[in-house]
Amino acid sequence: MKKLSLFAAALMVSACGEGGNNTAATSNAPLEQVAAPNGGDWTKTVTQTAEGGMLMGNPDAKVKVVEFGSMTCHICQEFAAEGEPKLVENYVKSGQVSYEFRNFVRDPLDISMSLITRCAGATPQFFQLTQALYAEQPRILEQVQKVPPQQLQALQSASPAQQFGQFAQFAGLQAWAAQRGLPSGKTSQCLANQAEAERLVQITSDASSQYEVTGTPTFLLNGELADPPQPGQTHWQVLERQIRSALG
Numbered sequence: 001m002k003k004l005s006l007f008a009a010a011l012m013v014s015a016c017g018e019g020g021n022n023t024a025a026t027s028n029a030p031l032e033q034v035a036a037p038n039g040g041d042w043t044k045t046v047t048q049t050a051e052g053g054m055l056m057g058n059p060d061a062k063v064k065v066v067e068f069g070s071m072t073c074h075i076c077q078e079f080a081a082e083g084e085p086k087l088v089e090n091y092v093k094s095g096q097v098s099y100e101f102r103n104f105v106r107d108p109l110d111i112s113m114s115l116i117t118r119c120a121g122a123t124p125q126f127f128q129l130t131q132a133l134y135a136e137q138p139r140i141l142e143q144v145q146k147v148p149p150q151q152l153q154a155l156q157s158a159s160p161a162q163q164f165g166q167f168a169q170f171a172g173l174q175a176w177a178a179q180r181g182l183p184s185g186k187t188s189q190c191l192a193n194q195a196e197a198e199r200l201v202q203i204t205s206d207a208s209s210q211y212e213v214t215g216t217p218t219f220l221l222n223g224e225l226a227d228p229p230q231p232g233q234t235h236w237q238v239l240e241r242q243i244r245s246a247l248g
Helices: 074-090 108-118 124-145 149-157 160-171 173-178 184-191 194-211 235-247
Strands: 046-048 054-056 063-069 097-103 218-221
Touching: 046 124, 054 124, 063 074, 063 235, 074 097, 074 124, 074 235, 097 108, 097 124, 097 194, 108 124, 108 160, 108 173, 108 184, 108 194, 124 160, 124 173, 149 160, 160 173, 160 184, 160 194, 173 184, 194 218, 218 235
Parallel strands: 063 097
Antiparallel strands: 046 054, 054 097, 063 218
């Protein structure tokens, strides 16, 4: 596995896309509903895809949305707060749209946070933990950036598993996860899971090579790159218009 930089610069948002504000309106007309299995809710259907992402909703949905997101990206955090709830409530629940999240890891803290969320497996809890960690992102980044540089430097010679465990400790991730139903013993195993860490790096590498993803968040719509926002637009406003267009 490639060794990732541990310097504070790695925690910056250099690969994080730009957003903005927009007052343009988008139609929110109700969609025809596709029945979920056993009369349930499509948001409770979560599967892991062959590409390594976690997919919420109808696997056979007409429109398939994929997000490449970094847990340490502030624009991703803004989308999680503004866009994802609307995507889930207005589109995924209908069964007409599925939502897949693929981690795009940029630094050791990002991997640590991703390993914690993926510790829940292909369950609704993955999305709940991801959403909750995004809400905690400012506090986590501030906490880790207070770590003395010499402590970060000392980690250069540590194994990847030790690095991820230490970053989780810096950020208080295991105690945080334990309060949300993931015991510390389980998250310790997940943080030490080198195969899963390597899979995260591979997902990121695949995104870069297959779709030329260089910043986050980046979206696919039915396998094609979605349009990026222009100045004055948010990712969600642009994405929602494209979803509506794809639904016909």
